[in-house]
Amino acid sequence: MDAKTDTVAGKKPATGTAKPILEVDGVTLQYKTKEHLITATYRVSFDVYPADRFVLLGPSGCGKSTLLKGIAGYMKPVEGDIRLKGREISEPGPDRVMVFQEFDQLLPWKTVKQNITFALRNGGKTSNAAEANEIAMEYIHKVKLTGFEDTFPHMLSGGMKQRVAIARGMAMEPDVLLMDEPFAALDALTRLQMQKELLQLWEDTHFTVLFVTHSIEEALIVGSRILVLSPHPGQVKAELNAHELNHDNVGSKVFARVQQRIHDMLFADRILEDEILGEELDK
Amino acid sequence: MSKTAIKKTASLPELVVRPEFEVSDLEQAQTGEVAIKLSWVERIWNVDAVRKSVILLSLVVVWQAYTVGFDVEPLMLPSFSASFATLYNALFHGDLIFKIWFSIKVLIIGYSAGLFLAAVLILLATATRFGSDLIAMATAMFNPLPAIALLPLAMLWFGLGTASLVFVLIHSVLWAVALSTHSGFEGVSQTLRMIGRNYGLRGIEYVWKILVPAALPSILAGMKIGWAFAWRTLIGAELVFGASSGSGGLGWYIFESSQNIETDGVFAGLFMVILIGFLVENVVFRNVEVKTVIRWGMQR
Amino acid sequence: MTSAPSIEIRPEFEADEIGKAATGDVARKLSLWERITDMNSVRKLTILVIVLVIWEIYTRWAEVSELIMPRFSSTAEALLDGVFNEQLLIMVWNSLTVLVSGYFIGLLIATLLTTAATMTRFGSDILSTLTAMLNPLPAIALLPLALLWFGLGADAIIFTLLHSVIWPVALNAHVGFMSVSETQRMVGRNYGLRGLIYVAKLLIPAAFPQILMGLKIGWAYAWRTLIAAELVFGGSISDTSEGTSGGLGWFVFANQMDLRIAHVFAGLFTVILVGVLVENVIFNNIENRTVRRWGMQAR
Missing domain, CATH: 3.40.50.300 (P-loop containing nucleotide triphosphate hydrolases)
Known part of the structure; x- marks a missing residue:
């Protein structure tokens, strides 16, 4: 005690x-x-x-x-x-969104943008596809990955993968x-x-x-x-x-x-x- | 100790200190052509399809030359041209095409029913530990049991007909798919699982959106093995079964031809078996793989 | 975000002493009961017993006809009867001898093919063309031809077994060799491995997960083909005339013909038992000693 x-x-x-x-x-x-x-x-x-x-x-x-x-x-x-x-x-x-150490935290079957919209739409942030897209692009821009939005995770370097994970986490605007x-x-x-x-x-x-x-x-x-x-x-x-x-x-x-x-x-x-x-x- | 150490130091090579330097301007490359185009013969020969077609063609030529040149008894080994002619006739003037359709129909029914049951079992297995244990045991037991061995029982239970064929086909697909899907689910990384739950996915949605895509390489492998078993079982079952049911599919066609000692018919049937198997494995499954797991970098 | 909150500055603090005694167990052994229920084999055995009991009770209670679904107890009796009075063990032995000879000759041919394929591009092309064509061809479909060429007998079955083993084994081994990483190849050559030693000491272990998978698939096909062949052509192919008994498939087939369903079930049990032994004991053991121990299980 x-x-x-x-x-x-x-x-x-x-x-x-x-x-x-x-x-x-x-x-x-x-x-x-x-x-x-x-x-x-x-x-x-x-x-x-x-x-x-x-x-x-x-x-x-x-x-x-x-x-x-x-x-x-x-x-x-x-x-x-x-x-x-x-x-x-x-x-x-x-x-409370979590960003992990492991590079495999991105869903390999979704592109960079889809990884973020997947989170937004399933996490209850928005159900509107266009809006989700817009938010995703905004955060992709923020982490300096513009141009890679349609790339699948396995094509990215380790640092880029972590950036996507961070963008995904921040896009959710968690507490x-x-x-x-x-x-x-x-x-x-x-x-x-x-x-x-x-x-x-x-x-x-x-x-x-x-x-x-x-x-x-x-x-x-x-x-x-x-x-x-x-x-x-x-x-x-x-x-x-x-x-x-x-x-x-x-x-x-x-x-x-x-x-x-x-x-x-x-x-x-x-x-x-x-x-x-x-x-x-x-x- | 110290003496030897000093001795050693004396004989060690000294550092050679040289002046530093920095290149201010790199020269333009003068290395000549960076890449040289190969001659067109080399390039054509490098195309896989071309080389393989050549091999296939030479096999056919050897076969034809051997049977014709050595006057081989056609009942033992018909020539390629004879077999091919029989195939052509059976397809366009006979009813082989309906027999093939009959086989494929049964196969599709059995295969999809097997997949459906496998999905139900897997859902049970993911829901509870008891379910998981039960399914693990059932698959371990039934997977090594050749489906064809159940045919006698199936004939007893369902009579001579499509139902029996479907029953053994289900058995041949179900366990292979359930086994590899189950182990695929167990191999999904802890990180992905946590990510899924982090975004609030639960129950069926969690299985469908996280576990299934993450385990897709194993699921596809299971479906391929399941297909291979089903295809083998079907042909085998038709071989036995055809005899009793009178009208049947492709397997029955082969059996009938061999009973009538029409060896060219046997070869014609085998051609079709190879063709269908080849199409399913190298076109259907390959396409699915290219569009999914290979594109996602989960499998090379 | 105009009103981004600013950092709240708080005083620092440092715990002067951590209550060591109060920590209780850092790690406690799990209780015996917890560990027993965690044991896979115990749980599975329990399930097996439950299933068998339900089977027995159901068939007795619903009075299911022995022709449709024999009781577990009659199946067990039939199994004993088969073993002691009907040479079931000899039949199993007959099946296994044919299977083993077919399997190993198949492995030998597959090895030759793979060697040729690994050494030259032409060989590799031949192998991939042949496997693409012949791997999807069910071995059992060749049985009519085999009967024609080799007559009724073990030779015909061995021929079909060969076909069922060669292609999956050669295909997987070849793929395995091709996907040995360039780094590992370079390491091997760096340490002076050449020729056969290079293959035996580097390529084979590095490709072993794939090779093993090929061996397992080959076994699965061979086992299925054998049972099917014995079943389908059971009557004609088994040398029943010479007074020796046929194989396991024949046991199932003949008993079904005589409507001795309990014996059919007993035969199926034996088929399962042999399959489980090979897959879960032999192959699992090899896996545990090699790829799993080396941490290179193919996923």
């Missing part, structure tokens, strides 16, 4: 009048493998406010992806609750966009490019995004607020501000200092883990 009161105490209300859009309250998530029942996160609490670029940061095995799946509605917490705009989350829905290490499978240069583009897109509309990563640097660049999680099981270590950090001050002292601080936090008291268990958690 101590841990819970601790974290709740840490969740100090913001100074402004804004209310959190997403509330995660003492959430414990568990899943089964063939032999074990694994606790992925233990009593994790945090609030996401509108326009946040909220990053879940932690080493592998800290349950950050599982947490995102919980928020998306694919898993039910065994303890605690998750509320979006005050309503408890019970199942997956188009008000919160969930991104599960979306750039992890890209090469370094493309990743850098995609981070910049994501920030530019954010400048346009200030959408709310929940971003999972294991890279401290990416967290600082992309995020405005960072939740640091400890591994096995995932527990809240700290919640930090990073809204003043971006690509421009990557080499700066401030940046390096925060980076070092998080690094120490994550590796200072590293728990010795059962090797096999660690492998299972990574899956």
Whole structure:
């Protein structure tokens, strides 16, 4: 119980009048493998406010992806609750669109444009084909893929596929966009490019995004607020501000200092883990 | 230790530091022609269809030359021209065309009924784990059972007629399609599943819009195997069955010809069997594949 | 979006100590019951027993005629009767010997064809023309010709079996070889593999998923062809005259003629059993030891 009161105490209300859009309250998530029942996160609490670029940061095995799946509605917490705009989350829905790390998240049997209109029409955004088309083209333009709208996904590069997935997610105008290490499978240069583009897109509309990563640097660049999680099981270590950090001050002292601080936090008291268990958690 | 280390260092090659350089202006290419056109003979010979037609033609020529040149007994191996003439006569002056139509009609009824039942089974299997277990077991058991082996039972239950043929055809299609569709569904990636549910797809809609297209390569493979089994079963069943029912399809035509020792008729029948099989596999199925899974990059 | 919300700046915080003791189990072993119900074989066995019980109860309760649908118990009796009094096992053995000789000769010919096809373009063209033509031709349709050429006997059946095995095996192996990735080919040549060693150590393992699929399809066709051939021409082809019994298909056919339906069911059971053994035991084992272990299962 101590841990819970601790974290709740840490969740100090913001100074402004804004209310959190997403509330995660003492959430414990568990899943089964063939032999074990694994606790992925233990009593994790945090609030996401509108326009946040909220990053879940932690080493592998800290349950950050599982947490995102919980928020998306694919898993039910065994303890605690998750509320979006005050309503408890019970199942997956188009008000929280997920962007995955895997390139196969696009439907291979639909073109770039059809992938977006498919989402719009099945997600209840619009039932009008012409309108869906128009929205799709707008977002394709936003992610700089004009000219590729009738291409099938297998013809696109990894970066382009992720752009389509992001366009598809943003076109839905969800309450919160969930991104599960979306750039992890890209090469370094493309990743850098995609981070910049994501920030530019954010400048346009200030959408709310929940971003999972294991890279401290990416967290600082992309995020405005960072939740640091400890591994096995995932527990809240700290919640930090990073809204003043971006690509421009990557080499700066401030940046390096925060980076070092998080690094120490994550590796200072590293728990010795059962090797096999660690492998299972990574899956 | 330290002594040997020093010795080693002494004998290691040193870095050669050279001046840097940067090219300010690349020269225009002077490599001559970048691509040379092949001569037209080479190009024609590179067309697959041309080479294959030549091979086919030479097979026919060898056959004809052998049978005519060696005076082979036509009852054992008729010449190509004789077989072809018989085929022509049977098609345009005989009733072979109706026999073919009879076979194809039965085949289509059996095949579509089999597909329909497979779809129902699969829906059951995706709905519950019990259904999934039941279907997995049924397919594992019935898939290795040749449909033709059920013909005796079918004749007992449904009498001598189309119903029996349809029954064995259903059996030959159902399990192959159900098996590969089921394993295709199980192989649909977790990401695609989550995407589907993310956009609010449920129940039948989820199966139809996510699982079916995502598993289409396996489903098509199952349909092809199902077709192959059905085609084999039909011809086999007609071979036995024709004898009892009197009028029949293509298989019956072959059987009848062989009973009357009209070997050219047997060959004429075989030509048609090959032609139909070839059309279905290389035209119908190939077309479906090109328009779907190959276009989507899910299969090469 | 004129009124894009701005970021809400909140104070940072850091948990000074994480309650280690309070975490409970990070991982707990599943209970025995949970693990048993998760076991495929247990669940399937249960289903099988249920189906058999329903069958028995239904046929007794509805008093279904033994000519239409024998009871499970009479089928089991018939099976025992077949095994102990009617040489069922010998018939199975007869079928299997024919099947195995046809299958392996077929494999040999397929290997030769594939070798020729892999080495030259002309060979490849011949193979693809022949397979495109002959693969869709049901082997059983050749039985009338085979009977004409080889007379009544095992030779005719083996001839049709050959036809049913060669094409799918050669076709799949050839496709498999052709689609071995260029990288793997280059790696093999890089390490100095040449000629037969190159084929045996690189091409065959790399193409093994496809090859295995061809072997499985070939087996399925051969098994179907054999049963059909024995069934269709059962009376004439099986050497019943010499006092030896025919094959499994003949067992089914003859009993149907005599309206011993329970024995027909027993024969079908045996057919299923042999099929399941080959597909789920032999081929699955090969798969588990090779392609599945290597993580290259063909999808």
